[in-house]
Amino acid sequence: MLVVMQQGATEPQIQAVIDRLVEMGFNVHRSTGVIHTVLGGVGGKDDIDLGIFEVMDGVKEAVRIASPYKLASRNFRPGGTIVHVGDVDIGGKCVVVMAGPCSVESRDQIFAVAEVVARAGARVIRGGAFKPRSSPYSFQGLGEEGLRYLREAADHYGLKVVSEVMEIAQIRLVGEYADIFQVGARNMQNFNLLRELGKQRKPVLLKRGIAATIEELLLSAEYILSGGNYDVMLCERGIRTFETYTRNTMDISAIPVVHKLSHLPMVADPSHGTGRRDKVAPMARAALAAGADALILEVHQDPDHALSDGAQSLHPGQFEDLMRQLRAIAPVVDRTI
């Protein structure tokens, strides 16, 4: 359930509601908005009398949340969430572009790509050091060495870092180098990993599983939020359908759907969403027009020799052209880049 406090409710009034919720067996999650403070009570009984809270001083209303996810629900933070990654805000008016290779392959490679993406206006560099590959014989990533190169290149060009964490044992290491933990599609329902990330105080980019519904994606986010880590971004990266022409089917409609259901920022990944370089720019433009708060794009200085996902990686020139187009589209949907 949620208790929405009146505008100007005092700290003692808020505290009294928190105490009451705790007394009734709820875990309390507080969202302090610009206008209203919202208290989310999770874990308590479903059938309590909402009137108990409605008569308390400073309370505007108490609502039972019917959806299975509570903290991910739009009701918890009607104004939306902005995830702060240092001085980069994701979920505000400015659309953030994250770009980089699928995998970190060498120091030279990541520096070359970092230069390209930073110059073109990306704020975050992506690059996997631990790679979830369909085949055990494919390149599995450089591990810590890759993370070190990624951090060095990011610092050199003033970028933030997003990199995938595949298991609990990697959290500490990835957290030492990355600004954002990426949870890959294959791990969207690795609930133990999600719970552990809920204990971290670092943003998480949670990708939609290849066969996951939007509700399942939001429930996975709930695992992280319920641990007290509210800095979660969701990512549409294409789902598995009967269509085989593209690698996945990019579900652009997930962007407005999630925005309606949830306060969490929505990231679009047209690289994995299509699997084909020539389809990435059209889908990136569509995602921006549909309201994406950020885009994550694979860019490689020599895609034809990439160690992973070369077919969907943009050439530097293609990325620069796309950035120019995105800048032209953004104002039409009241955004900037």
Ligand code: PEP
């Ligand atoms: C990636 O970002 O390179 C990746 C493996 O993504 P996904 O988990 O969406 O397949």
Ligand code: MN
């Ligand atoms: Mn990839």
